[in-house]
Amino acid sequence: MHFDTLALRATHQTDPTTGAVVPPIHLSTTFARNEANELPADYLYTRTSNPTREALEQALAKLEGGAVGMAFSSGQAATMTLFQALRPGDHVLLATQAYYGTPALLEQVFHPWGLTYSRVDMSDLDAVQSSIHENTRMVWCETPSNPMLTITDLLTVSRLAHDADAICVCDNTWATPVLQRPLDLNCDVVMHSTTKYFSGHSDVLGGALIFKRNNAFTERVRSLQGHLGAVPSPFDCWLVSRGIKTLGVRMRAQMATAQAVAEFLDGHPAVEQVHYPGLPNHPDRALIHQQMNGPGAMLSVQVRGGANEAIRFIGKLRLFTRATSLGGVESLIEHRASVEGHNSTTPQNLLRVSIGLEHAEDLIADLAQALV
Template sequence: MKIETLAVHAGHRIDPATAAVTPAIYLSTTFERQADGSYPQGYHYIRDNNPNRQALEQCLYQLEGGVAAAAFSSGSAATMSIFQSLQAGSHVIAPLDAYSGTASVLKEIFVPWNLSVTFVDMTNPTAVEQALEPNTRLIWVETPSNPMLKITDIGKITDIAHQANALCVCDNTWATPMGQNPFKCGADLVVHSTTKYLGGHSDVMGGVVITKVENDLFKTLRKIQTIGGAVASPFDSWLVLRGIQTLPYRMRGHSENALKVATFLSEHPKVEAVHYPGLPTHSGYEIAKQQMHVFGGMLSFQVKGGREKAFDVAAKVKLFTRATSLGGVESLIEHRASIEGVGTKTPNNLLRVSVGLEHPDDLIEDLAQALN
């Protein structure tokens, strides 16, 4: 079944009680036990399961080509559950250029809990191999990366992980299932912040872990989800499920607009560099062509003149909103190094852009006046 059809139908069913086409929102925190102590409908307590969350999980694992999914209250909660599933003393390899929240979770929470981590250039398979240790249990991949949009060869890194009896986990938030399929490249788990493109309207927070095999590891993730309680709420699950129905068409629009904006910026005399995997000049373009179906709606660019000039450009835009996050229908721009704070490796003249669904000519005109 094609992804456009899955996006509309996966996780959806006609309500048997009312024949409603749109699913209801089940806000109940608890469910009736039968006289014999059973729960024939399969629902016991909201932390264990909920009809809306179950429907969302079914949709998400079908979109990614997995077999099961666990929906969390945020992308960070989903990420943390994966690291929590590892035994103390395990070693993790993670990208130098990754979402700052992932690095913070590792360094500030799990290293004190006796996980060790090595940050490497994930675009260099040799560097990944050299970082392996006898206790390496997981390699974390984020491609395209945040905010430099580096492209990692998922297949090569997965091979390295499996040869070391480690897992390969891919953060697929920026690419989405419309953009790439990490399971087809060999990844073991896929993680998303559903806050972003899956929800698609900047009005809901969530995360998900999807597995290719329903094994003991995933059972542990389920246990963490249930006992820890960082689960997606019924309404949030309903919103993400609704957003997914338009995902394929939104991603085409985001990607088409981003390529046009990136092309304009790459030719502008006041722009030092543009980072977008859909540009033939991008260092990861050939890999991106092989493993991505569309190149996504995220890009970043470096302004000539340093930090002050970058701030000046961000201050002058009129259509772009100066805000964190990404994946909504509106275009956003931010000075990423300021958001990441002390220790950031992001260039100080870099602006990260989430290209929305406005007309690309209007977005280009806005950037042109801000740059000039």
């Protein structure tokens, strides 16, 4: 099926009791046993399982072409649980270009616990191969990367990981399965912050893991999901499921506008550089065509000057909301280094832009007046 059909069918479950075309939200935290002390539907307690969360998890697996989906209370909760499934002494190889919260989690939480990690530029495949250690158990990719939109060759990196008996994980938040399915490129696990494009309306926090196979490692993560309890509420699961229904339509509309915005900025004299996979000068253009169905709706722009010039520019914008996050229906812009803090390695003149559903001409006019 085409993605739009799949997204609707994966989240459409007519209620068998009432015939309601919108499934009910099962808010209950606990489930009753019958007279024989049996659980009628195998639901015991919502921390371990819930019908509304289960429906979302099944939909997530279908969208990414995986065997098992798991929903979490945030993208960081999903990442945390995956790292927790490793053992002290194991090594994680992480992309240099990655969401800043991922290495922070490794450094501040899991390194003291006994997990080791190193970082590598995953566009340099020789460096990736030489950075895999004997104890490497996980290779973590992020493509397109946050915030520089570099592209990782998932087929090659996953092969290098498997040659070392490591699993390959891909943060697919920016692309979504509309544009890229890492499991089809031999990755083992996909991570999403469902806060972003899946929910699509900046009103729910969530995360997800989707596994290519249901094996011992998958079962260990499932056990940790219940034990650690970093799971979303039934209402949050229902909101994400509702957002999935329009994911393909929203992503294509936002992507078309992002292309127009990127092309406008790329030719502007006040702009130093635009990072967007849809531009012909993107260094990974061939790889983008090989593994993606489109360039996405995220871009980064470096204005001429430094932090002061960048902040002055966004202060003049009228249609863009100055806020962190991405993937919502409203266009957002942020000075990324300010968000990441004093240890940020992001260029001081870089602004991260999430394109929403406003008309492209209106957004371009707003950018034009602010760049004067």
